[in-house]
Amino acid sequence: MPREGGVVDEQAMKGIGRQIKLPWSKAVEIAAKSMKVRMGRSVVTTASIVLAIAFLMSILTGTTLTTSLRIQPQREILRVREQLEQVEAGAIAPFAFPEGLSEDQLSREISSKRHRAEEEEADPLVIQRLFDEVSVAEAARQVLRADTDYQRARAMHDWQVSKAQLELTNVENEWQRLIRRLRMEGVTGLSVEVTRAPPERSYFRMLAEEMEPRDRWLGVVAVMVCFVGIWNAMLMSVHERIREIGTMKCLGALEAFIIKLYFLESSFIGMTGTFLGIVLGFVLSYLRASWAFGFGPIYSYFDFGGALLSAVSTLFIGSALSVFAAVFPAYRAAKYDPVVAMRVDE
Numbered sequence: 001m002p003r004e005g006g007v008v009d010e011q012a013m014k015g016i017g018r019q020i021k022l023p024w025s026k027a028v029e030i031a032a033k034s035m036k037v038r039m040g041r042s043v044v045t046t047a048s049i050v051l052a053i054a055f056l057m058s059i060l061t062g063t064t065l066t067t068s069l070r071i072q073p074q075r076e077i078l079r080v081r082e083q084l085e086q087v088e089a090g091a092i093a094p095f096a097f098p099e100g101l102s103e104d105q106l107s108r109e110i111s112s113k114r115h116r117a118e119e120e121e122a123d124p125l126v127i128q129r130l131f132d133e134v135s136v137a138e139a140a141r142q143v144l145r146a147d148t149d150y151q152r153a154r155a156m157h158d159w160q161v162s163k164a165q166l167e168l169t170n171v172e173n174e175w176q177r178l179i180r181r182l183r184m185e186g187v188t189g190l191s192v193e194v195t196r197a198p199p200e201r202s203y204f205r206m207l208a209e210e211m212e213p214r215d216r217w218l219g220v221v222a223v224m225v226c227f228v229g230i231w232n233a234m235l236m237s238v239h240e241r242i243r244e245i246g247t248m249k250c251l252g253a254l255e256a257f258i259i260k261l262y263f264l265e266s267s268f269i270g271m272t273g274t275f276l277g278i279v280l281g282f283v284l285s286y287l288r289a290s291w292a293f294g295f296g297p298i299y300s301y302f303d304f305g306g307a308l309l310s311a312v313s314t315l316f317i318g319s320a321l322s323v324f325a326a327v328f329p330a331y332r333a334a335k336y337d338p339v340v341a342m343r344v345d346e
Helices: 024-037 039-088 103-119 124-145 149-184 203-210 213-240 242-250 255-293 295-301 304-324 327-334 338-343
Strands: none
Touching (some): 039 149, 039 203, 039 304, 124 149, 149 255, 149 295, 213 242, 213 255, 213 304, 213 327, 242 255, 242 338, 255 304, 255 327
8 A cells, every 4th residue: 555645556556466266156146137237238139139040040940841841742752652553563551441331431422522523623633632532432342342352352452552542642732732832932943743752961961052042141141130239238238337347356356257257148148049039930930831831731741850950050050159249348348457447437
């Protein structure tokens, strides 16, 4: 301490005495209290992160869903075609004959479906499906009329073939409907004829090949918005807490502890916003795809693995942004001179 009436040597006063290394639990406690005090700004920042991450998640999930709707039906068609060939050759009999059928019931069903097929004028796909259903019903009636085991076996084989043909008709009709809807969504390079299975690709290769250039740029913009939002929030927090930082350093807080505080605060905000954004982006993307393509195809061909990888990728991006966006503000806060910081008016 200087003598009474003496001149204060600021350089000597800047020297920091005994410093205390506080545990992580204390850093978490202080960071949580700081967020609570600045709850209004934290909510606004978190909301911006939620919207940016939700937008990014919707782009990734939308690309995954569109690709799945384009690839999975083609693979299903090829599978059913192979099954039909095996049924025609008598190698397999995948369908169980329903119990409790009667000839009168089948006759009424045949008459009703023929009448509907003759009057149907809207969709030729519906007409084809009705005729295939008539074939199945007629084959089932022959099974009931069989007198010998040989006749029953022959009729059962015909019924199995008719059922396989009906299943193939259903998947091909669904594919043609999906093609129309995919083309309305701007997907190109689609063909009604399915001749070979689409190649197997990894998730990231699929994104690189299937994502539209416009979606790539929008994803980059979403990432930048999220990064700038966290950066700005941390810089404002540093500006508002200059005296607090100076007080902590005067009381013995190390620079590493100050850095911990800001990394923890940034992580809390970033992880909360990222998690909520992932949920919101997935729900909105799923609802939009269900509206555009129908709930049935989305449910049947939904790629759960791709959706999970989209969520994990988005979580990784959000977490990385939370850390990197806090580097400069945390370093700036840690390097504040305690004497100068204590002079700042709040």
